[in-house]
Amino acid sequence: MDSFIKETTNQLPGYRQLSNSSAKSYSTCLNSISKLCTGEPYTNPEFLKDYDGVLSTLTERDYKQSTVAGKIGAILVALSPRRTGVWLEGYEIVGDKYRELFKKLKNEIKSNAEKQEKSDTDKSKWTTIKTLINIKNKIGRDLKAHGIVIGKEGITRNLFISEKKLLQQYLVATLYTSDFTNRNVYGCMEIISGDQWREIEKMESPPHKNYLVMDVVGRKRELYFQLGDTKTSMVYSLVASPDSEPDIRVKHWKGYVKIDVPDKLNKPLDLWLKYHPGVDATGIKWLLLNTKHEPHCLGNNGLTKLITSTFKSTGKNIGSTIIRKIMNSEKFGNDSKFLEKKEVAIKCGHSVQCQQLHYTKFTESKE
Secondary structure: OHHHHHHHOOOOOOOOOOOHHHHHHHHHHHHHHHHHHHOOOOOOOHHHHOHHHHHHHHHHOOOOHHHHHHHHHHHHHHHOOOOOOOOOOOOHHHHHHHHHHHHHHHHHHHHHHHOOOOOHHHHHHOOOHHHHHHHHHHHHHHHHHOOOOOOOOOOOOOOOHHHHHHHHHHHHHHHOOOOOOOOOOOOOOEEEEHHHHHHHHHOOOOOOOEEEEEEEEOOEEEEEEEEOOOOOOEEEEEEOOOOOOOOEEEEEEOOOEEEEOOHHHHHHHHHHHHOOOOOOOOOOOEOOEOOOOOOOEOOHHHHHHHHHHHOHHHOOOOOHHHHHHHHHHHHHOOOOOHHHHHHHHHHHOOOHHHHHHHHOOOOOOOO
16 A cells, blocks of 8 residues: 555656545545455455456445445546556556446536435434534533633633533534534644744745634734645646646645634634643644644544534534535525526526626615
8 A cells, every 4th residue: 555655645747646645545445445345455456357346346335326436536546546547557448447437426426416405414414503503502601610711710720631622622613603614624723823824924835734823913913714735725737748648637736725713713712722732742733632632633533523522412423514514505505506507507608607706696685
């Protein structure tokens, strides 16, 4: 697996240029497929030549369509680790079969998504933002009962682990019920000062990280997120290959996205930072802490588990994805359906995006 990760994360033009996390995710998926098909961890792609056998094994597991597509995607990376469409020698025919299956699955997933209907998984997890806010408020009341509040009246002793856990849950509940609900960007987010941020801005090659910046402008404190490591941080462009191989994919970083911290987050952040243990051994101050509440990065997987445990009283498996779906549905769900918009756009000769940006205007309601 080390050679697989090394090749797929090569950042030179002409290579896949995957991030380490993406490469590790693919390797984990390949291990899973290999164990299902051979009973052994993944060592080489030889077993993938049995296209019908692999597909039959995946079908028997009754996976969701999106899960099967993800596993086929991992297979494609295994069979063309250097570049999309450049197959390992001897895998050209089976590689094309997997690629056609992947395209078919992605088209079916897209068509289903355009219907804007809840999947069975969505239905099993669905709740309301009001319910989640009520849970957040309940945690806040529990903290107050322990004397964990903003101001001089708050307790000054070291918190018990249970209290630290409750406090971090309160922050997470507030983050994920605010006006915007991001992905798991807070898992490895660092807290820095405004001066530290301005030094980062001067760098020719700044780190691709996520920050909470605690700045002071004049006499006013300003808090904002600078997001440089998200799912949409990287964009890819194709450059013509000098040989007969497929075009070369070149990766570009879009830079940081600034998001001002909403006012409603100020007090929960102040409360959290009041009892925050500070920096780790390397001098980094993480926004969220590990399960032992030591000054170490929580991580994306840890954040997923934390969100689920924070909202466990719903009796549902709540994560950032379902919260995003609920929030957007409550805010925009009464709008016309996407398929209706798409049908009109096709007839009018423009895209849905163009239609929404340039031809759809807000109108005042008539009394």
